[in-house]
Amino acid sequence: MTTISHGVGESPRPESSAVPGLLVGTAAATTPGVRVRDLTVVYRTPLGELPALGGVSLTIEPGTITGIVGESGSGKSTLALSLLNAVQPPGRIAGGSVEIDGLGDVVDLAGDRLRRARGRHLGYVFQAAQNSLNPLKTIGKQLLDLGRSHDVDDLPALVRDAKSLLERMGLDGARVLDSHQHELSGGMRQRVGIMLALVLNARLVILDEPTTALDMITQATILRIVREIHQERGLTTLMVTHDMGVAAEVTDRLAVMYGGRVVEHGPTMEVLGSPRHPYTRGLIQAIPRLSGDITQSRALPGRPPTLGTVPKRGCVFQERCPLRMEVCETVEPPSVIENGRTVACHAAEAARPAERRKEHA
Numbered sequence: 466m467t468t469i470s471h472g473v474g475e476s477p478r479p480e481s482s483a484v485p486g487l488l489v490g491t492a493a494a495t496t497p498g499v500r501v502r503d504l505t506v507v508y509r510t511p512l513g514e515l516p517a518l519g520g521v522s523l524t525i526e527p528g529t530i531t532g533i534v535g536e537s538g539s540g541k542s543t544l545a546l547s548l549l550n551a552v553q554p555p556g557r558i559a560g561g562s563v564e565i566d567g568l569g570d571v572v573d574l575a576g577d578r579l580r581r582a583r584g585r586h587l588g589y590v591f592q593a594a595q596n597s598l599n600p601l602k603t604i605g606k607q608l609l610d611l612g613r614s615h616d617v618d619d620l621p622a623l624v625r626d627a628k629s630l631l632e633r634m635g636l637d638g639a640r641v642l643d644s645h646q647h648e649l650s651g652g653m654r655q656r657v658g659i660m661l662a663l664v665l666n667a668r669l670v671i672l673d674e675p676t677t678a679l680d681m682i683t684q685a686t687i688l689r690i691v692r693e694i695h696q697e698r699g700l701t702t703l704m705v706t707h708d709m710g711v712a713a714e715v716t717d718r719l720a721v722m723y724g725g726r727v728v729e730h731g732p733t734m735e736v737l738g739s740p741r742h743p744y745t746r747g748l749i750q751a752i753p754r755l756s757g758d759i760t761q762s763r764a765l766p767g768r769p770p771t772l773g774t775v776p777k778r779g780c781v782f783q784e785r786c787p788l789r790m791e792v793c794e795t796v797e798p799p800s801v802i803e804n805g806r807t808v809a810c811h812a813a814e815a816a817r818p819a820e821r822r823k824e825h826a
């Protein structure tokens with residue numbers, strides 16, 4: 466689980482001069498796309514610095530909801546944090562870039578520029594969002610602090626927007642704003658987190674397991690609202706989830722992660738309907754809800770690697786792969802892009818008709 470400060474509870478800051486390259490006072494005019502290139506993130510461990518992301522490249526198209534799925538430890542949260550340049554020690558971004566339209570390479574952002582980008586340009590809810598509220602202040606007070614720290618001129622409008630978002634998520638907006646976090650249930654706090662991610666009108670919204678703390682009915686309501694608000698406001702949304710059912714319901718595109726790599730990426734229905742990577746197939750087969758019959762679900766054999774056990778050579782999935790070939794032990798499979806789908810698998814590549822392989826050689 467990963468926690469970062471939500472920006473809530475930060476002391477209000479005095480007016481500061483405009484920050485070059487950032488839109489202050491208004492939301493970004495266009496829906497941003499994101500281009501992650503060769504991103505490497507390492508964590509310091511007793512065995513030295515080990516990569517949690519080993520050269521991830523991923524393009525997030527403007528206006529889409531992209532889901533990031535994969536088992537625990539595959540690097541989903543680390544990737545989400547990297548989009549905010551918010552990887553905390555003992556982790557660090559060791560290489561690569563994260564280009565966000567309107568912001569540039571966020572890996573190069575620091576200090577005030579970075580703080581302002583978060584919230585105003587990049588909205589986010591992290592797994593522990595419900596624990597990152599300030600216990601000493603009401604939600605309303607924290608909302609005002611957030612608005613002031615981002616130089617929002619019209620604070621009454623911010624409060625109105627917050628109330629309306631909370632009401633859409635089935636809460637009594639005025640009551641919630643008057644409450645302290647201990648007066649709210651886990652599910653209510655999670656919805657407060659989502660409201661705070663959206664209220665500054667950020668156009669790129671990153672949701673890390675936004676519905677984990679919620680019961681099924683509340684989860685369905687929240688997902689519907691995330692989808693509606695995404696469309697109404699013209700957002701680009703990245704959603705990290707363990708739950709392939711959630712991914713199937715909400716996302717337009719799906720990126721599947723394993724051992725700190727994106728092993729498959731493409732339109733959600735295509736990835737789920739005709740998965741090309743054996744890991745994606747394994748994930749899908751392990752889900753009773755998608756395969757329809759609970760007796761047909763088969764758990765993926767073996768366990769995902771930890772930082773210390775990711776293979777140093779060859780394919781990261783080789784140890785659990787039913788299609789493993791000799792080459793998989795020595796050569797990391799390149800990401801092959803075809804018709805809007807990306808797959809990094811020697812076996813999938815070998816199965817493609819020879820003439821199409823030649824075209825992409």
Ligand SMILES: Nc1ncnc2c1ncn2[C@@H]1O[C@H](COP(=O)(O)OP(=O)(O)OP(=O)(O)O)[C@@H](O)[C@H]1O
Nearest residue numbers: 466508517536537538539540541542543555771772
């Ligand atoms: N602070 C840290 N120190 C050391 N290793 C870390 C730290 N945070 C994450 N890791 C390791 O980095 C790898 C990727 O972790 P990450 O949390 O990004 O995965 P995840 O897919 O989001 O997992 P989960 O679904 O359990 O949150 C894992 O092997 C994890 O143990």
